[in-house]
Amino acid sequence: MTTADATATTKATHGCALVVHGVGDLRLDPIQPAEPHPDEAVVEIAYGGICGSDLHYWLHGAAGESVLRQPLILGHEVVGMVKVAAANGHGPAAGTRVAVHPATPGGTGVRYPEDRPNLSPGCTYLGSAARYPHTQGAFSQLAVLPARMLRPLPEGLSLRTAALAEPASVAWHAVARAGDVAGKRALVIGSGPIGSLAVAVLKRAGAAEITAVDLHEEPLAIARSVGATHTILATDSEAIAAVEADITVESSGNYRGLNSAIRGTMRGGKVVMVGLLPTGEQPIAISLAITRELELLGSFRFNSEIDDVLVALADGSLFVDPVITHEYPFNESLEAFSTAKDSRLSGKVLISFTPSAMQGAD
Incomplete structure (x- = not known):
């Protein structure tokens, strides 16, 4: 080149x-x-x-x-x-x-x-x-x-x-899209790097309960180490639905994950979609989102959050x-x-x- x-x-x-x-x-x-x-x-x-x-x-x-x-x-x-x-x-x-x-x-x-x-x-x-x-x-x-x-x-x-810092800023921006999370029940679908970083940001922001979901045990172990209070395998749909989260961060980038996010969020709750789904139409349970009056919020990259992230990483409040x-x-x-x-x-x-x-x- x-x-x-x-x-x-x-x-x-x-x-x-x-x-x-x-x-x-x-x-x-x-x-x-x-x-x-x-x-x-x-x-x-x-x-x-x-x-x-x-x-x-x-x-x-x-x-x-x-x-x-x-x-x-x-x-x-x-x-x-x-x-x-x-x-x-x-x-x-x-x-x-x-x-x-x-x-x-x-x-x-x-x-x-x-x-x-x-x-x-x-x-x-x-x-x-x-x-x-x-x-x-x-x-x-x-x-x-x-x-x-x-x-x-x-x-x-x-x-x-x-x-x-860069992926943590993506997670920080996603959590900020949900507003004040202090004292609330949070659900994170997909515990890869962005999902686990969202867990860490939610913990720093004062979420009372943080449930992380993934298909595999190792990502769930990482999520626990940075602040998840509960973990669920993605195959356990009943347990996910029973979470009834105030705020859900969908980071799997998969329509199945988004459906789990919708089902795991309480009526009137918020779903922040940071996982980028493939282009084109997706089979989503949108009727459930409508009848539950869920707020579906997109989240894309970040702006100046990286400055706050660097401070939080340095002072140890974001682990x-x-x-x-x-x-x-x-x-x-x-x-x-x-x-x-x-x-x-x-x-x-x-x-x-x-x-x-x-x-x-x-």
Whole structure:
């Protein structure tokens, strides 16, 4: 991949990057150096978390309606250290440890609430094929990123834990969509990384009871470790329906999970839909949602929540460490992706981009 293939949003600048070329075709490609614009900083990437969208590009050549049309550098859940600060003086100084807010809001003339830039129709996201040319990601040893994306880490927050800042912000935004959850009964359908992080956010927000649901025991164990007071296997439909939650977070991204969410929510309750279902029509028990007067709330990415998340991670009020279950060096990225796709055994899988993690690489 050359710099001509990359957008101005982000350009990997050193060594190699993790690039998906098509279904099942994931490569460590050499990349050409790129000069940062005055408002861009060079960031030495330390960790990258594998997201479901990364897996979808690899396994299916698409994530929802975002179809791969050119080689794409993956990765938007990244943290690292500023190697070269932006020349215009904006953003963190060299040597600053940073998390990355991967969104670039933008409008196309379609209406949306101005205070919710995550809904802007022209918004781009690192490592996304939603637009062409694609918005290249940051799974590379060095990446050039707009300085406005960079968030300095609070003192005492490790880079490894901070690698969860982006998905934790997604979970934080989802819980916030439900309003005040203090003292309420919560249900979380799907206990993968986003679901378990939603459990952690609900606990911090003061939910009185938190029931987590999943098909497998290992994700439920993770959910318990970050705050779930009860767990249920997804096959036990009667137990799920008996929860009668005030607030349900649906994070499975499956119509069966959404149906379970509807059935497990009390009359007049709220269902926050953060799991992204496949495009097209879905067989949903919508009549039950109508007769129970449920509020069905969509939740998409996040806005400024990442700033609050970093503070909460640093002060320990948001405990998420058990969500990270595996870490692989950059040169073992394919093994990392193979582990991440097995939800029975893994939570959040991290790739380490540090030189020590690359020992033994070709």
